[in-house]
Amino acid sequence: MAGALPDSRILFERAACALLATDANGLILHANGLACSWLGYDLEELAGKLRMPDLLPVGARVFHHTHCLPILQVQGSVAEIQVDLRNRRQERLPMLINIVRHQVDGQVVDQWALFKASDRRAYEHELRTARKAAEAALDARREAEHQLQALNAQLSAADRRKDEFLATLSHELRNPLAPMRSALDVLKLKFGRGAEERLLGAFDRQLRHLTRLVDDLMEISRITQGRMQLRRAPVDLSALVHGAAHDLAATIEAAGHTLRLQLAPAPVMVDGDATRLAQVVINLLTNAVKYTPQGGTIDLVLACEPGLAEIRVRDTGIGIPADALATVFEMFSQLEPALERARGGLGIGLALVRGIVELHGGSIRADSAGPGRGSEFTVRLPLAEGAHCAPSGMAADAGAAAAGVRILVVDDNHDAAHMLVMALQLFGCDTAVAHTADMALEVADTFRPEVALLDIGLPDMNGYELARRLRLLPGGVAMTLIAATGWGQDKDRQRAFDAGFDHHLTKPIDLDQLRTLLPQATPG
Amino acid sequence: MSVKLRHNVRVTGTGPATMVFAHGFGCDQTMWRFLAPVYEGRFRTITYDLAGSGSSDRAAYDRERHASLHGHADDLLEILDAFADGPVVFVGHSVSTMIGLLATVKAPARFAAQVMVGPSPCYINDGGYVGGFTREDIDELLETMDANYLGWSSSLAPVIMGAPNQPFLRAELTDSFCRNDPDIAKHFARVTFLSDHRADVPHSTVPALILQCSDDLIAPRTVGDYLHRHLPVSTLAVIENVGHCPHMSAPTESSRAIDAFLADTLR
Numbered sequence A: 001m002a003g004a005l006p007d008s009r010i011l012f013e014r015a016a017c018a019l020l021a022t023d024a025n026g027l028i029l030h031a032n033g034l035a036c037s038w039l040g041y042d043l044e045e046l047a048g049k050l051r052m053p054d055l056l057p058v059g060a061r062v063f064h065h066t067h068c069l070p071i072l073q074v075q076g077s078v079a080e081i082q083v084d085l086r087n088r089r090q091e092r093l094p095m096l097i098n099i100v101r102h103q104v105d106g107q108v109v110d111q112w113a114l115f116k117a118s119d120r121r122a123y124e125h126e127l128r129t130a131r132k133a134a135e136a137a138l139d140a141r142r143e144a145e146h147q148l149q150a151l152n153a154q155l156s157a158a159d160r161r162k163d164e165f166l167a168t169l170s171h172e173l174r175n176p177l178a179p180m181r182s183a184l185d186v187l188k189l190k191f192g193r194g195a196e197e198r199l200l201g202a203f204d205r206q207l208r209h210l211t212r213l214v215d216d217l218m219e220i221s222r223i224t225q226g227r228m229q230l231r232r233a234p235v236d237l238s239a240l241v242h243g244a245a246h247d248l249a250a251t252i253e254a255a256g257h258t259l260r261l262q263l264a265p266a267p268v269m270v271d272g273d274a275t276r277l278a279q280v281v282i283n284l285l286t287n288a289v290k291y292t293p294q295g296g297t298i299d300l301v302l303a304c305e306p307g308l309a310e311i312r313v314r315d316t317g318i319g320i321p322a323d324a325l326a327t328v329f330e331m332f333s334q335l336e337p338a339l340e341r342a343r344g345g346l347g348i349g350l351a352l353v354r355g356i357v358e359l360h361g362g363s364i365r366a367d368s369a370g371p372g373r374g375s376e377f378t379v380r381l382p383l384a385e386g387a388h389c390a391p392s393g394m395a396a397d398a399g400a401a402a403a404g405v406r407i408l409v410v411d412d413n414h415d416a417a418h419m420l421v422m423a424l425q426l427f428g429c430d431t432a433v434a435h436t437a438d439m440a441l442e443v444a445d446t447f448r449p450e451v452a453l454l455d456i457g458l459p460d461m462n463g464y465e466l467a468r469r470l471r472l473l474p475g476g477v478a479m480t481l482i483a484a485t486g487w488g489q490d491k492d493r494q495r496a497f498d499a500g501f502d503h504h505l506t507k508p509i510d511l512d513q514l515r516t517l518l519p520q521a522t523p524g
Numbered sequence B: 001m002s003v004k005l006r007h008n009v010r011v012t013g014t015g016p017a018t019m020v021f022a023h024g025f026g027c028d029q030t031m032w033r034f035l036a037p038v039y040e041g042r043f044r045t046i047t048y049d050l051a052g053s054g055s056s057d058r059a060a061y062d063r064e065r066h067a068s069l070h071g072h073a074d075d076l077l078e079i080l081d082a083f084a085d086g087p088v089v090f091v092g093h094s095v096s097t098m099i100g101l102l103a104t105v106k107a108p109a110r111f112a113a114q115v116m117v118g119p120s121p122c123y124i125n126d127g128g129y130v131g132g133f134t135r136e137d138i139d140e141l142l143e144t145m146d147a148n149y150l151g152w153s154s155s156l157a158p159v160i161m162g163a164p165n166q167p168f169l170r171a172e173l174t175d176s177f178c179r180n181d182p183d184i185a186k187h188f189a190r191v192t193f194l195s196d197h198r199a200d201v202p203h204s205t206v207p208a209l210i211l212q213c214s215d216d217l218i219a220p221r222t223v224g225d226y227l228h229r230h231l232p233v234s235t236l237a238v239i240e241n242v243g244h245c246p247h248m249s250a251p252t253e254s255s256r257a258i259d260a261f262l263a264d265t266l267r
Helices: A008-013 A033-039 A058-075 A120-193 A197-224 A235-253 A274-290 A334-338 A349-359 A392-402 A415-425 A437-447 A463-472 A490-498 A512-517 B029-033 B069-083 B095-106 B134-147 B173-175 B184-192 B221-230 B251-265
Strands: A020-022 A028-031 A077-086 A092-104 A107-116 A232-234 A260-261 A269-272 A297-305 A308-315 A363-368 A377-380 A406-410 A431-434 A449-455 A482-484 A504-508 B011-012 B017-022 B043-048 B088-093 B111-117 B208-215 B234-242
Touching: A028 A033, A028 B251, A058 A077, A058 A092, A058 B029, A058 B134, A077 B017, A077 B134, A092 A120, A092 B095, A107 A297, A107 B234, A120 A197, A120 B134, A197 A349, A197 B208, A232 A235, A232 A274, A235 A260, A235 A274, A235 A308, A235 A415, A260 A482, A269 A274, A269 A377, A269 A449, A274 A308, A274 A349, A274 A377, A297 B251, A349 A363, A363 B011, A406 A437, A415 A431, A431 B011, A437 A449, A437 A463, A449 A463, A463 A482, A463 A490, A482 A490, A482 A512, A490 A504, A504 A512, B011 B173, B029 B043, B029 B208, B043 B069, B095 B111, B111 B251, B134 B184, B173 B184, B208 B251, B221 B234
Parallel strands: A260 A297, A406 A431, A406 A449, A449 A482, A482 A504, B017 B043, B017 B088, B088 B111, B111 B208, B208 B234
Antiparallel strands: A020 A028, A020 A107, A077 A092, A092 A107, A232 A269, A297 A308, A308 A377, A363 A377, B011 B043
């Protein structure tokens, strides 16, 4: 046949790869021409004399023993082993080797096929080098991350120790404050009206101040340690914000600031802890008072957005530099200039505020156009489930209805008078205030009120008498007179109407009710 | 994860005592397929894969725990706690001989005897001590592993199906034998070949058989002699064999030497 294969010995001898046969220990039995030529030995020098593993460098030999031989033993063949072989001149020849194991006459014979792999090896070497570089970079990054984590852990541990320290500190500081308070109260009772009144007053104010600082510290510790419990219930923020403004009215007045209160017209209900939320508003207001130079304006706004209640406290104070806006809510962060101005404080007020707001599921942000340009703090709280904002029209209508109406408020209780005035200003009314009947008559003469709201228990003359006298003033007949008394029985009403009052209100005055009594603004 | 799954522990055989086989560097418990069955009639036999090898849980290979052979020794003790009651006969190959030795030092009561197949307490030459290797040799081994693991999914695989030894192998064995994760294998190679446990040797009081091959590149005769001198209770048996795996290439001679040793030791 034309295509008959050459003799197998010729096939073996002239194969296009190096071929060898060895025993199980790798002792060379036969080698073809290419094998002899690559290795640099005559067949006589190889057969029965050299072992293939001995031609491997030591590292490759270990690999052969630990990887190739067990596989050969179990599976009968291995393929694509990449190792160097050393030739007679001790030159390294990169090789690709396949081995297959046969049984010949009960003896194990391994047949080796060797291929030169210089180019492939060089290429793969480059690949490996690149991979190693990539791995080294990855290791370096892992190491860096590891260190960062360790550092983070250290920081959190330090932070935790600080929190524990603050908790202990505030607790320990608080203990002696209670007996001091009791002792001071006793002293005030004993000597309060004597010469020591001023000393005791100073003592009293400073003790209150200290107690407040320690309380703040204690509460912020509770928050940072996750131990603050909220006593949640439906809370009307309108009333709460109003109350907070009332609490601080004297302080605001003492600093010569004007407080502009702008409240949503209807109750704004949130599910919250009334005491804590009041603390939030009071803290923000206190800050506004503290960081606003005398005679500033503070706006306190409560708005109802869909699903959200928004409380804004805006002042015309020292403002916040842009780079400090991010850290202003962190504990112990105070603006340096504030410290220089010796306003004191621990720098935890805002941290406390944020902690409380966040416990309520709300958020807080600070805005400022920069130093000297005032600050605005905005607290957002989720509305209570099922609560909605009242239609916005109501507020506008109610405000418009009373806008421009001139009202005289007469009450010897300064705070009460002030609050009423604030509320009426909110309705857009023009207000005047008097604390005695004499003063009321004097003011009314020039102010020409359309409405006069009179407290009955005045020091110099009772409200009934004052009403009669007001009626006698020019324009007094047209004046709407409203009596405010602590008693709401029919005989009390009757007495008011007999004295010439148009309406009678029972204290505390319901602002909504009051608003319905105000006449439409007189045109012109 | 259970110890069983973590180390792919297999328990076969029946007998009053337990024999535990731990494979050497490079492969997995399949290495014991020629020797372990010899003992199944007389012992409960346990084979397992070292952490990072064979079908062990790769996730359980912890580069810190397994940064030294002590981690592997702790693994072994956990396996004994889970699977063996009384003292066991431990059979280790290559690196596992030192893993076993460390375990006998930690918990001597757990062992009745230790069989060390091709042991070496230190591979690198050190002054008068001849371990057989230099640091450069070990680097070269790592290089070779690198080169051969480059396409590790195909390299080392049997190209020619139906090779004479093949038919009795199950298919999944052919697919998985010695296919170790390249990164773990290199880490383990470093841990193995750079380890030096010569100082631990005198503290292992459990009777030891040193099963030494006459011609073993990885554990030369000098190392066998060294161990024989320094182990408190040891027998040295030399098997005529070229290579590092007498339990595979000379299972009959190996079991004969082990039997003789056990007959003496377990009396």
